[in-house]
Amino acid sequence: MKKPAGTRPAREEAPASRPVQELATNTPLPGTPKALMDYGVLHFRKGREYLSRSLPGMDNAFANKKLARHQFDRAQKASQRILDLKPADAGARQLARQSSLMVHTCAKDMGFFD
Numbered sequence: 842m843k844k845p846a847g848t849r850p851a852r853e854e855a856p857a858s859r860p861v862q863e864l865a866t867n868t869p870l871p872g873t874p875k876a877l878m879d880y881g882v883l884h885f886r887k888g889r890e891y892l893s894r895s896l897p898g899m900d901n902a903f904a905n906k907k908l909a910r911h912q913f914d915r916a917q918k919a920s921q922r923i924l925d926l927k928p929a930d931a932g933a934r935q936l937a938r939q940s941s942l943m944v945h946t947c948a949k950d951m952g953f954f955d
Contacts, residue, residue: 863887866911874923874930881919881936888912888943895950910947916940 864887871877891909895902917940923933 864912864915866915870919870922874926874933877919877923877926878932878936881916881923881933881940884912884919885916885936885940885943888916888940892943892947906947906950910944913940913943913947917944 864884866884871880888909888911891905891912895905895909899905917937920933920937920940923930924937927933
């Protein structure tokens with residue numbers, strides 16, 4: 842016997858697909874590895890939001906690219922701090938790798954290597 846369609850629980854939107862609130866890049870890094878990872882992931886996600894609004898021809902593309910680079914830099918610093926505390930942390934290693942790549946991509950697109 843099938844259940845009526847109205848009794849299914851509503852699915853929540855995945856946290857990674859929701860926009861991230863504005864994040865300052867001049868705040869001190871948290872102290873614990875878990876807080877650092879949360880901090881790094883939030884800044885990485887915010888950087889991706891800014892990067893998605895920085896395509897050529899978009900309004901404020903250069904400014905958004907600069908904001909994205911700052912967010913990715915904060916994510917990179919947080920992941921490096923985790924690796925200093927816990928060198929075997931695979932999640933922090935992956936975040937550090939992805940953040941470094943994104944910082945480089947933003948800097949390259951802004952003409953820093955020309």
